[in-house]
Amino acid sequence: MKFRQIMKHIFSLGERDTRFSLGERSKQYPKSKEKENTEKLQKNLAKNKSNLEEIFGLPDNKDIVIREFKITALNKNALIIYIDGLTDRNTQNFAILQPLMLLASEKIEHSLELADFISQKLIPDQQITKTEIVDDVVSAILDGSTVLLFDNSTQALITETKGWEHRGIEKPASEYVVRGPQESFNESFRANTASVRRYLKDPKLITEIFSIGRRSRTTLGLMYLKDVANPQLLEEVRYRLNSISDATDFISETGTLEEYLEDHPLSIIPQLLSTERPDRLAAQIREGFVGIVMANSPFSLIIPATYTMFIHASEDYYLRWPFGNFLRFIRAASLFTALFLPAIYISLVNFHQEMIPTHLLLAMTSARENVPFPAVVEIILMEFAFELIREAGIRVPSVIGPTIGIVGALVLGQAAVAASIVSPILIIVIAITALSSFVIPNYNASFSVRILRFFFLFLAAFLGFFGLALGIFLLSLHLVNLSSFGVPFLTPLAPSRSKAQDQIIRPFAFNQRFRPTFLKPLDLIRQQANSRPWKNKKSPQGGNKDQDE
Amino acid sequence: MNNDGKIGSREALTLLIIIMTGKIFLSFPRDMVLLGQTAGWFLVILAGLVSLIAFAFLSNLLKRFPGKNLLQISTEIFGMVLGNVFNCILFFFFLIITALFFRQFAESFIISILPHTPISVISLGFMFILVYSCHLGIEAISRLAQFYGPFVLLALIFIFGFSLKNADFQQLAPVFGPGILPLLKETLPQTSIFSEILLLGIIAPLIREKNKLFKIGITSLLISIVISTLVTALVTLVYNYESANKLLFPIFQLARLVSIERFAQRTEAFFVFLWFFIAGLNLSGLFYSAVTRFAQTFRIKNYQPLIIPLGLLVYTISLIPSNMTQSVDFNSFKMNNYYALIFLGIPLILWLGALILRKGIRSKS
Numbered sequence: 001m002k003f004r005q006i007m008k009h010i011f012s013l014g015e016r017d018t019r020f021s022l023g024e025r026s027k028q029y030p031k032s033k034e035k036e037n038t039e040k041l042q043k044n045l046a047k048n049k050s051n052l053e054e055i056f057g058l059p060d061n062k063d064i065v066i067r068e069f070k071i072t073a074l075n076k077n078a079l080i081i082y083i084d085g086l087t088d089r090n091t092q093n094f095a096i097l098q099p100l101m102l103l104a105s106e107k108i109e110h111s112l113e114l115a116d117f118i119s120q121k122l123i124p125d126q127q128i129t130k131t132e133i134v135d136d137v138v139s140a141i142l143d144g145s146t147v148l149l150f151d152n153s154t155q156a157l158i159t160e161t162k163g164w165e166h167r168g169i170e171k172p173a174s175e176y177v178v179r180g181p182q183e184s185f186n187e188s189f190r191a192n193t194a195s196v197r198r199y200l201k202d203p204k205l206i207t208e209i210f211s212i213g214r215r216s217r218t219t220l221g222l223m224y225l226k227d228v229a230n231p232q233l234l235e236e237v238r239y240r241l242n243s244i245s246d247a248t249d250f251i252s253e254t255g256t257l258e259e260y261l262e263d264h265p266l267s268i269i270p271q272l273l274s275t276e277r278p279d280r281l282a283a284q285i286r287e288g289f290v291g292i293v294m295a296n297s298p299f300s301l302i303i304p305a306t307y308t309m310f311i312h313a314s315e316d317y318y319l320r321w322p323f324g325n326f327l328r329f330i331r332a333a334s335l336f337t338a339l340f341l342p343a344i345y346i347s348l349v350n351f352h353q354e355m356i357p358t359h360l361l362l363a364m365t366s367a368r369e370n371v372p373f374p375a376v377v378e379i380i381l382m383e384f385a386f387e388l389i390r391e392a393g394i395r396v397p398s399v400i401g402p403t404i405g406i407v408g409a410l411v412l413g414q415a416a417v418a419a420s421i422v423s424p425i426l427i428i429v430i431a432i433t434a435l436s437s438f439v440i441p442n443y444n445a446s447f448s449v450r451i452l453r454f455f456f457l458f459l460a461a462f463l464g465f466f467g468l469a470l471g472i473f474l475l476s477l478h479l480v481n482l483s484s485f486g487v488p489f490l491t492p493l494a495p496s497r498s499k500a501q502d503q504i505i506r507p508f509a510f511n512q513r514f515r516p517t518f519l520k521p522l523d524l525i526r527q528q529a530n531s532r533p534w535k536n537k538k539s540p541q542g543g544n545k546d547q548d549e
Numbered sequence: 550m551n552n553d554g555k556i557g558s559r560e561a562l563t564l565l566i567i568i569m570t571g572k573i574f575l576s577f578p579r580d581m582v583l584l585g586q587t588a589g590w591f592l593v594i595l596a597g598l599v600s601l602i603a604f605a606f607l608s609n610l611l612k613r614f615p616g617k618n619l620l621q622i623s624t625e626i627f628g629m630v631l632g633n634v635f636n637c638i639l640f641f642f643f644l645i646i647t648a649l650f651f652r653q654f655a656e657s658f659i660i661s662i663l664p665h666t667p668i669s670v671i672s673l674g675f676m677f678i679l680v681y682s683c684h685l686g687i688e689a690i691s692r693l694a695q696f697y698g699p700f701v702l703l704a705l706i707f708i709f710g711f712s713l714k715n716a717d718f719q720q721l722a723p724v725f726g727p728g729i730l731p732l733l734k735e736t737l738p739q740t741s742i743f744s745e746i747l748l749l750g751i752i753a754p755l756i757r758e759k760n761k762l763f764k765i766g767i768t769s770l771l772i773s774i775v776i777s778t779l780v781t782a783l784v785t786l787v788y789n790y791e792s793a794n795k796l797l798f799p800i801f802q803l804a805r806l807v808s809i810e811r812f813a814q815r816t817e818a819f820f821v822f823l824w825f826f827i828a829g830l831n832l833s834g835l836f837y838s839a840v841t842r843f844a845q846t847f848r849i850k851n852y853q854p855l856i857i858p859l860g861l862l863v864y865t866i867s868l869i870p871s872n873m874t875q876s877v878d879f880n881s882f883k884m885n886n887y888y889a890l891i892f893l894g895i896p897l898i899l900w901l902g903a904l905i906l907r908k909g910i911r912s913k914s
Contacts (some may be wrong), residue, residue, distance in 0.1 A: 046597065466666075469824075469826070474681060477681055488692070494696035495695070496557075
């Protein structure tokens, strides 16, 4: 039996994933389970209290506060329950306790239910929800709300009193731009959704809220434009999120979530785009993409991702087109050097010396004369040293951060050459590679590039250009097969889409008429054919051609 | 086998062109020059014209049986047994063609850039590609073909353009080479150049735009004829036919001549990438066809477990010829007769069968 299993593993390389695509291959979804936990509150306040005490593990659990008091106007026993530290004291004191205990002098209206009466007349808080279910009460408490329970009622009032310590909106750390908004997401969920909404003041911008993880119960917002985003894509995203939310118990960051959501977890290429810039997320949402914003995570996710998104930055469109395009070209070139330069160097030096012009060859050989190691060892040594500097630069306390750069790069490089451990030309190669790898605008993508560089390096060290070509072919086969939520990763390129405009070259912003077709958005047209009507000589009124179509 | 993925028409077009013209990087131009002397290019055109006729039968068949591949068509016409025989023939055709090209491509890399590397290492590199690409399926292969297509074309134009300055048009004379009759005699066997168009009969059910099958086939065939003719003519122009038939890989020699004054010389190592991409795509497509032929003959639903065993078979067959020249001779001067027979025979027999036994949808005319 074991032999058979081993043979099966060797010979069957695993099924291809064809479960979902935006095209004709979609599948039916299993129905999501109904919530089972629908235990209701009881009429007796003491019983409710002891029930909640048991759930929260009182009296051991010192985070939970239960404050009992009397609603003077009604002459009823009541209590509020909340978690210390998650709530805002001022709201609790002045919007719940003070009115109920001291100020309320209204006469009870028998036409209203008790809970309604309290919420409508007695508590001046901006957001109150009624509930009868224990589970809702529990999750509201965990989320920073204050829950009011009172005698003779099966209903509880959830008062919104979230108010924990959090970081303010700061500058983006990894996606800095010179021209453009200088704000980034932070750990506060509401601050994040609000940031996106400030860019897209559209009533059709929907935020659906999920809670992920049985224990972490992380709040997660799914943001999209209702009349643009592809419903099939949305359904798939919802399906995956719902499946995860029950299946796992702890997800705290979008980085972890990304791994759960991906189509091909084995791949080295990131398949979802993470960004910390609200303007980027808003721009993608308006294109028909789906965004995920998560509490406690300063990075949002964009679904699905294609290759272009990893080499584009939001700055491309904030600058005029020649400048934006210049940046694009620099970026494309740097992607190439970051991936291949060490590999090309090693194959030139080891296998194809005839390609190097004679003078350069002489210079290189004389520089390498004193070096005792083969070129491969040299280059791996230096790459490793550089990765050390890079990693150390992040971990080191920020006061001595810049020192690491000087000590590491300058002193180490200079000394390595002086000690003739490496040749000076190699230092140049490594330095250019290192600089190029910092140009890649996405943190995840730059990781892929860093790792793939070693892959190409080894292949080139073995077989020269043949090895490099082998590596490129395998990588491109992989990329061609890769998909992100059913959208092929190389989309506007392979399979080609004729209407795709924004790939390597950034066209005029006013000429991009269509949203990306590969998303099959509900509304394909992004702007009218002539968005600068004063330039159009044929229809001086600035007529909208789209209406005829 | 309908869950193999879908192919767009442009993807299918580039894949077919690359698979048909892949051999120009091997000994193909030299073989043509050897047979047709100064009229090698004319021989290619003649062979192309004949293959257009064979293609007419093929496309008519595919039109009669929409949404079906050659196996399904042949079983529908001749029944299970004979249909499987046809499929077996196709399997062996693709298997042997894969193995022989496999060997030749591997040898071409040894000659061009890695002279001290043993053939097994190079072959192993190619094996990785065959196994991986076949595992991913025809969808990935054809997408990749479309992805590389423009680059390959650019590189070809580059080579053509730079070798034109070494061309001497007098070397095309005499125009008919050995004379019309010997050329006509060689025409039929040489239709094997374009025999890979049979791949269209295999991937036809997977192509999205069903009504474009004829257009895809005819365009790819015509473009392949043009490219092959140009290459043969260019080789004769640059090296005269006497010396050209002593070059094993003439295109590689053309690429060596590419130089931009003194800035860039001996850039042939860069063309390794072009070679490799063509070789990889060509072999992947052929190997995929062989594997799926085998799977369909024996009604195996999932062809994945067959990839590694058949890969080993390809590897072994490729090592049977004792050296490069034997492999080239075997492929271009012995087996090509059988390739041509299969290419001309199978569509014709199936078409006649369909006509006589009145199977399939009859055309409106």
